[in-house]
Amino acid sequence: MNLTAEIAGVTFPTCIMNASGARCVTAEELEVIGKSRAGAIVTKSMTLNARDGNPTPRYVTFPRGSINSMGLPNLGYQTYVDLIPHLKEFKKPIIASIAGFSPDEFIDIATAIDAAKPDLLEINLSCPNIEGHPQIAYDFKAVEQLITKIRNVVSRPMGTKLPPYFDPVHHDHIAKILERCGIDFISVINSIGNGLVINPETDAVIIKPKGGFGGLGGAIIKPVALANVRAFALRLQGRIPVIGVGGIETGQDIYEHLLAGASAVQIGTAFVEEGPQIFGRLEQELTTIVARKGLRSTAEAVGRLTEL
Numbered sequence: 201m202n203l204t205a206e207i208a209g210v211t212f213p214t215c216i217m218n219a220s221g222a223r224c225v226t227a228e229e230l231e232v233i234g235k236s237r238a239g240a241i242v243t244k245s246m247t248l249n250a251r252d253g254n255p256t257p258r259y260v261t262f263p264r265g266s267i268n269s270m271g272l273p274n275l276g277y278q279t280y281v282d283l284i285p286h287l288k289e290f291k292k293p294i295i296a297s298i299a300g301f302s303p304d305e306f307i308d309i310a311t312a313i314d315a316a317k318p319d320l321l322e323i324n325l326s327c328p329n330i331e332g333h334p335q336i337a338y339d340f341k342a343v344e345q346l347i348t349k350i351r352n353v354v355s356r357p358m359g360t361k362l363p364p365y366f367d368p369v370h371h372d373h374i375a376k377i378l379e380r381c382g383i384d385f386i387s388v389i390n391s392i393g394n395g396l397v398i399n400p401e402t403d404a405v406i407i408k409p410k411g412g413f414g415g416l417g418g419a420i421i422k423p424v425a426l427a428n429v430r431a432f433a434l435r436l437q438g439r440i441p442v443i444g445v446g447g448i449e450t451g452q453d454i455y456e457h458l459l460a461g462a463s464a465v466q467i468g469t470a471f472v473e474e475g476p477q478i479f480g481r482l483e484q485e486l487t488t489i490v491a492r493k494g495l496r497s498t499a500e501a502v503g504r505l506t507e508l
C-alpha cells in the first residue's frame with residue numbers, strides 16, 4: 201500500500217505525523233519521533249525566548265477528550281535552529297512550527313528558521329492559551345497583514361495552523377486570504393479553544409491556567425475537525441493542500457479525514473496518550489481499510505467523500 205503524501209512539493213514517507221505540541225518540545229522527544237514510523241517530525245511551536253509555559257495541571261484527559269493550556273512551553277527558536285541539522289539525519293520531512301507575540305517576533309523567528317532549512321514552516325495562528333493574546337486567526341485583517349509580512353522573508357514552503365471556524369462565511373473569507381497570501385498548505389484544526397471541563401466530584405475545574413479554560417482535543421473534536429477539513433478542501437480544490445488534525449485515534453479516523461480532503465494527518469492527544477508506537481498501529485489500520493476499499497494508495501482516497 202502506498203501511504204506517501206506530497207505537500208508543497210515535499211514527499212512524506214507516510215501521510216501520518218505528530219501534531220505540533222504533542223511530545224515534540226525537547227531534542228529527545230523530537231528524536232523519538234524521528235526514530236518512529238511517523239511520516240514527518242513536527243516541532244512544538246517555537247517562540248523568540250524559551251518558555252516554561254503555564255502552571256500545572258495544564259493537560260488533562262477526560263472520557264473521549266483532552267483539555268490543555270500548556271502556554272507555549274518550548275526551548276526558544278535558536279535551539280530548534282541548532283537542532284535541525286541533526287533532525288535531518290532521520291531522513292523525513294521536518295515541519296518547524298512557529299509562534300510569536302507580535303508581528304516582529306514572527307518575522308524574526310521565521311527569518312532564522314527559514315535559513316536553517318526545515319522542509320516546511322507551519323505558522324501557528326491559533327494558540328488559544330495565552331492570556332492577553334487572542335487567537336490571531338479569528339482576526340482576518342491581522343491574518344492577512346501578518347502572513348504577507350512573513351511570506352516576504354520565507355523561501356521554504358509555508359503553511360498556517362488554523363483554529364476551527366464555525367460558519368461558512370468565515371471559511372470563505374479565510375480561504376481567499378490564504379490564496380492571496382501565497383500559503384502552501386494548511387493544518388486544521390488546532391484545539392477547540394476555551395472549553396471548560398468540570399470535575400463533578402470536586403466541584404472544580406480540571407486545569408489550573410485561565411480559570412480552567414483550555415483547548416479541547418481528542419475524539420470529541422473529530423466532527424469539528426472533519427467539517428473544517430472538508431470546508432477548506434472544497435474551497436481550495438487542491439491548490440492549497442490540507443493537513444487534517446483532530447480526533448484521530450484509529451485508521452478509520454484517518455480514512456475519514458482523507459475522504460474529507462486531507463492529504464495527510466497529524467495526531468495530537470492520541471499520540472500523547474499512546475506514545476510513538478501509535479504511528480505503526482495507525483499505518484496498519486489505515487492500510488487494511490484502504491485496501492478493503494479497493495484503492496492502491498491513500499492519495500486515491502483524498503476528497504472522495506460523497507454527499508446525499
Ligand code: RRO
Pocket residue numbers: 221245268269270271272273299324326327328329390391415
Ligand atoms: O502551548 C499551548 O498551550 C497550545 C498551543 Br501553542 C496551541 O497552538 N494549541 C494548543 O492547544 N495549546
